[in-house]
Amino acid sequence: xxxxxxxxxxxxxxxxxxxxxxxxxxxxxxxxxxxxxxxxxxxxxxxxxxxxxxxxxxxxxxxxxxxxxxxxxxxxxxxxxxxxxxxxxxxxxxxxxxxxxxxxxxxxxxxxxxxxxxxxxxxxxxxxxxxxxxxxxxxxxxxxxxxxxxxxxxxxxxxxxxxxxxxxxxxxxxxxxxxxxxxxxxxxxxxxxxxxxxxxxxxxxxxxxxxxxxxxxxxxxxxxxxxxxxxxxxxxxxxxxxxxxxxxxxxxxxxxxxxxxxxxx
Amino acid sequence: xxxxxxxxxxxxxxxxxxxxxxxxxxxxxxxxxxxxxxxxxxxxxxxxxxxxxxxxxxxxxxxxxxxxxxxxxxxxxxxxxxxxxxxxxxxxxxxxxxxxxxxxxxxxxxxxxxxxxx
Numbered sequence: 504x505x506x507x508x509x510x511x512x513x514x515x516x517x518x519x520x521x522x523x524x525x526x527x528x529x530x531x532x533x534x535x536x537x538x539x540x541x542x543x544x545x546x547x548x549x550x551x552x553x554x555x556x557x558x559x560x561x562x563x564x565x566x567x568x569x570x571x572x573x574x575x576x577x578x579x580x581x582x583x584x585x586x587x588x589x590x591x592x593x594x595x596x597x598x599x600x601x602x603x604x605x606x607x608x609x610x611x612x613x614x615x616x617x618x619x620x621x622x623x624x625x626x627x628x629x630x631x632x633x634x635x636x637x638x639x640x641x642x643x644x645x646x647x648x649x650x651x652x653x654x655x656x657x658x659x660x661x662x663x664x665x666x667x668x669x670x671x672x673x674x675x676x677x678x679x680x681x682x683x684x685x686x687x688x689x690x691x692x693x694x695x696x697x698x699x700x701x702x703x704x705x706x707x708x709x710x711x712x713x714x715x716x717x718x719x720x721x722x723x724x725x726x727x728x729x730x731x732x733x734x735x736x737x738x739x740x741x742x743x744x745x746x747x748x749x750x751x752x753x754x755x756x757x758x759x760x761x762x763x764x765x766x767x768x
Numbered sequence: 769x770x771x772x773x774x775x776x777x778x779x780x781x782x783x784x785x786x787x788x789x790x791x792x793x794x795x796x797x798x799x800x801x802x803x804x805x806x807x808x809x810x811x812x813x814x815x816x817x818x819x820x821x822x823x824x825x826x827x828x829x830x831x832x833x834x835x836x837x838x839x840x841x842x843x844x845x846x847x848x849x850x851x852x853x854x855x856x857x858x859x860x861x862x863x864x865x866x867x868x869x870x871x872x873x874x875x876x877x878x879x880x881x882x883x884x885x886x
Contacts, residue, residue: 525825528821528825528846529821529822529825531846532798532821532846533818533821535797535798535799535843535845536798536799536802536817536818536821539799540799540817561816561817562816562817562818563815563816563817563818563819564816567816567818567819568816568818568819571816571818571819571821571822571823572822574822575822575823575825575826577826577829577830578822578825578826578829
């Protein structure tokens with residue numbers, strides 16, 4: 504629920520690095536407390552305006568309320584305390600986890616969905632191999648294309664929520680777009696039982712994994728990283744993330760202008 | 769005592785002590801807690817009432833308090849209650865403050881007052 508009376512205080516606390524959940528709760532609690540104080544003052548016979556003035560004075564001025572929160576570093580968010588970790592290391596860790604997690608889940612799916620084929624009375628054949636290849640290619644595409652963009656949105660959301668400097672947000676988004684574009688997952692089924700091939704291709708290493716009822720890592724067994732495709736994906740990621748950023752900025756400016764105009768009229 | 773409100777260095781640790789001690793009697797929401805503190809201290813210690821919330825948040829993040837939302841008269845309130853860890857911390861704080869007040873009592877009056885309940 505918005506607490507317009509404490510908007511300025513909330514904004515100040517967010518910019519100073521206080522965690523958004525504490526800021527939201529603080530504003531809500533102050534607002535409730537203010538209402539209680541007004542009710543109490545009115546019960547003692549004060550007119551509404553006087554009751555509000557007294558309530559604000561009892562609650563404390565903006566500086567006191569802000570100082571009380573800012574004097575407690577434990578209420579600051581991780582994003583504000585360690586921006587280099589969140590926006591610098593975060594993209595690397597998130598991407599690595601999503602690729603490795605996605606890969607292991609894929610292996611689990613391959614190993615545990617044979618009953619689906621049995622249910623359709625499908626035997627290993629070129630036809631079933633084509634279907635499996637299509638399904639897992641769609642899954643890989645989702646991880647490889649969707650993952651980095653989802654994480655880019657996550658960094659943008661986290662950064663703007665905490666009122667971080669745009670430089671930090673841009674760092675996180677660019678890192679995730681570049682690193683994400685330079686990874687690849689490939690699956691193809693050769694049509695015989697246990698002969699599927701699952702590859703990780705990375706622009707940063709030649710390490711390649713393949714699946715044969717387990718996950719093994721080898722080196723140089725398959726084609727090297729397709730740089731042209733990887734770079735094209737980096738550019739595509741950056742265009743999409745930049746486009747969304749630009750659209751959000753324009754929308755925010757427009758809504759601020761409308762609010763300013765409404766406030767003046 | 770009223771002057772203490774204008775001297776923040778005097779107040780270090782006081783809000784925590786008062787909050788924990790007051791919540792010992794049962795869970796309360798912010799406004800209720802501030803009123804209870806004022807009654808308990810005979811309005812001798814005046815702090816900006818809103819200043820109590822950062823202390824509550826900090827005590828909660830340290831595990832001394834737990835909070836829950838409760839719907840009362842159509843409004844959702846955040847109620848705070850003492851945890852076991854908070855109870856232990858409170859007894860340590862009380863001992864510490866009694867030691868200090870005894871020492872100050874000695875310094876200014878030459879006598880040690882018996883520990884009084886807050």
